[in-house]
Amino acid sequence: MSDTVLEIKDLYVSYGGIEAVKGISIDVHEGKIVTLIGSNGAGKSTTLKSVAGLVKPKSGSIKYKGQELIGLSPDKIVSAGVVLVPEGRRVFPNLTVKENLRMGAYLRKDDLTADYEYVYELFPRLKEREWQLAGTLSGGEQQMLAVGRALMSKPELIMMDEPSLGLAPLVVQDIFKIIKTINKAGITVLLIEQNAFMALETADWAYVLETGEITHSREGLDLLEDNTIQEAYLGKSKA
């Protein structure tokens, strides 16, 4: 099988005495889509933020290609090839679409022409709105911009925090198509979703997080069939 690129071991994170993540371990294999599902407050976002360096974990280890990420500053982690698409899109509203993309490549010093083209190819709509302020885009377009912006850093591992949040069902399908396309291009994806159905359909491997602990870990489609998961996250009643 493929190598493990991201290895989270016994991760504990607490916010002012309240433990949000209680000793979780996750393996992400190269070139796969891995999803973390779970309800609100399960510790999904905290886990991703810890990997991105935005939150300092209490203990545990996060290894990316053998390199310890805990203690590194967020810019070093982006340089290492790990990028986070934060929850709720969070584009820079007063910068143009192109400037937003350029910010994604802030740490890169090389030529960006090919990367702009790659992103515009993935999201033709962004090309049309190149000179528009990002704040004037629709929700779906903003999500595309957020993903495009993250891709501009030339990541090897992209982490997405609830990319489907607050988007129309059709747009959600588009986003998931894009996730698959990105993955086929060789980028490993770690995905957090509340939309468990879509996430499990897309993912190669899935972890279920409940109140800071991992309760299930299985192949995505397998998990989709699981009765307990269906009850908890897909809203199907006991038959």
Add this chain to the structure above:
Amino acid sequence: MSNTKKRIDRGSLITLCIILLIFVVTVVLENTINANSLLFTVIRKGAVYSLVAVSMNLLNGFTGLFSLGQAGFMLLGAYTYAILTIPNSVRDTIYYLFQGSSFHFSLLDIFQGALGETFGLIVAVILACICAGIVAAFFAFLIGLPVLRLKSDYLAIATLGFAEILRAIFQWEKLGKVTNGANALRGYPTFSDFNIKNSSGMIVFRLSSFVPLLLAGICIAIIVLLINSSYGRAFKAIRDDEVAAEAMGINLAKHKQLSFCISSFFAGVGGALFAMFASTVQAKTFTSAMTYEILLIVVIGGIGSISGSCLASFLYIACSEWWLRFLDNTMYIGGTQVPLLRNGFRMVVFSVIIMIVVLFFRQGIMGSRELPDLFRRKRIKEGKSDE
């Protein structure tokens, strides 16, 4: 795309022409009409305030750090400039209350000795201005280490406190040999020293209003270049969304510190220019009221607009120093005194104007647009009507 590029150039070109025109008109007016006209006070003070307002806008409008320390950094700049350029011949008479100054080093003497009167003056003034900026930036760096962790209101309170403490320290008697305590510093080169005189001391060509415009203009141009660089974009990204900026690999602490130091550098230079404008430096002028004045200019001009800040500072200074002056003088029409016109009424009218601006023009004069944008907008509209 090439079309857009062309438009950008045209808009900037028109703006550049306007600025040049203002420079030329200033020089011409200065040498033709009464040199004591309030117009020139407005131009000089307006230029100084433009620079300080733009430096504040860099921090508040472009980086999203709400700081109220501007008067403190101006104070540092003004004192640095004055102390470095007072000629040694007059130094001890200025510091007479403290039996002379402990500082016997004057850039003006050094350079005028080495390079001659005129050229020496220019080099000394420019060097002293840069030193003023560096001192302000250095203090900003020190204060920034603990203070920049704070957000919004807390940062404002901390920087305001810093400025007030600084003002008290500079008035402290124990430092009298350096700062002259609560007494004024004077005798250093001012804007009027840039007027070209003939051998008998008669002024042959006036430049005293052009020089502040030029110096402030150069500094503002540097800030504009900075804002349009990749650092400027990073500042705007931090302002728009800190978390996203950090996730994109922008080092928040480093960039905030950088923006704070650069802003303070130019506030320091602005302080030096203010010293040149006022011809005396006294710590008690750099009150928090001064910071509020500058904040007001930034808000009226539009937070996030450089040209707005410049425009607003000239308007503000013109109103407070010139156009609304008549409101303070009692006036008689046919033997009866016009009601309300008395000392202090100017400030009442002024406050009302500001309230109107804040209520009905919340974005300020320019919003977040710049002068070249206005010309560009017009061009785009023209292009559309052609179709």
